[in-house]
Amino acid sequence: MEHCLKQQLPELEGVQESTVWSILNERDIKPHRMSYYLVRKDPEFKVKAEKVLLLYKRVEWILQMTRHEVAAESRPDELCGEVFVSYDEKPGIQAIGNTAPDKAPTLQHGYVSRDYEYRRLGTVSLLAGIDLLTGEVTGLVRDSHKSDDFIDFLKELDSKYDEQLKINIILDNHSVHRSKTVMDYLATKRKDRFVFTFTPTHGSWLNLVESFFSKLAKQALRGLRVKSKVDLVTRIEEWLKRTNEERVGYRWKWKLEDIESAFTG
Template structure:
């Protein structure tokens, strides 16, 4: 016993946190609270006599509690009847219940928030564990829940976005787009040079989309440029909105040239204006094939009337599936443009914004990049592409 008084109880962090929660509870037996405190004090290195004096109990009670801990563990030291309180382990059913709670939307359980936080999930589990039939979880610790979720590879605190395939013909339409990309690939020889037919009739393929709502924003005070003392650009947090512009743009997938049209809107009339730019740009014998989405301006009565005025076969539209804009290669171009040029841009007028957009296209077209599509291209044979 003398040696036992001088040793520290080997408590894990989880056991220590559990005992601390028991020592503060008012809804369990007083003797369980005392036993929890005995074990905590002993883990801190207090002697039997010091513990007895602090809790106003006998040293025999202290010795018995510590002895039971050494012989049978935490449960044996705390409870007279086996498993009348905390089970030795959290059961699989209790773990499954925790997972089901983590998978639910907090708003459906009476919370205002959309996503769980670790604190709110911990609080909910503790509050509702007993009524759900898992009393052990009423004292589960926040670090345990965090560790448990990590083991299950669950992150109910985060949102990861995806595109729902709402188009019933998604696979068919995607296949049509991939066929176009395969046909483009076949228009180049093994050296990467464009193969020009003897009759000089080419099928020009343009990847097209709109980028509406580009904001013209001006500073209310001049930016402070980097200095040796301050390496960043310093900018006044206040700004002034000057309106928005729309960008209609296409990429010639044979040459990599980017073709812009900046407008106040992106209506059918604007789209028709872009088609006129393409019609003027390419020889009359060429077919202009455009990969584009299902925006109403692309299929409107006004657009169809314009196409009826064009020579037969001059324009051919290939539509991406709904929620399949990622199949259109110009999306990558817009992403690059946002990073390189539009991010943090400040202008003095909408006119300046328009001029700088056109200037960006001039810079890009000095060294055009021919885009090559790779995804699922191994599923498209040259024979199938040639037969279409």
């Protein structure tokens, strides 16, 4: 109890440690544990979040209203005249190589054995967007995620979808997405060809593509060892191809009527 005098609480000097623990346990107080929180620094957090969630609600309505036509092999985007893409980048994907071969499981050791040393072979960035109507993923693997890379992604979308469709993109407010180079490219397109809806600052959890990146990390990147950075790019592109062959729809489950109460305070 040497800290009692430093804190000017001499009356606690004689309290036993077991007594302190009993008091803490009774009140379920765990000072040895720590949880983190994030201060909302975006004054427009609520407004921006509502815009994103309203887009998700529109996607839900469109899928409901076009389900019979889609079952007859009509495209939902062409039926409603719009595309909805949830977009983000996953930078710094490491190409890691072994320094010694992995050892296969044996009867004595039922798991793969791997040397603890490894080689860093470089990093790549994945630029990816999910079509929220179809579940199709558009992905580009690049050495960086600069303005030119983002423009390449926009060009990929522009060539993929009919020129009459409006492409709604949900993305974060990164400076790359608002750079002069990007604005100059957008100026060459019809005014409503690309419509950006930005998530709030520190609101990446509102972007459905984050669920896709989580799936990528678990299914394709966890424990992955490659021979080169080119090998890593090939592995990612092959995984994207398989993902699109078995598409999964990403849906936001938030109820629209709960938005107001969720962002108060």
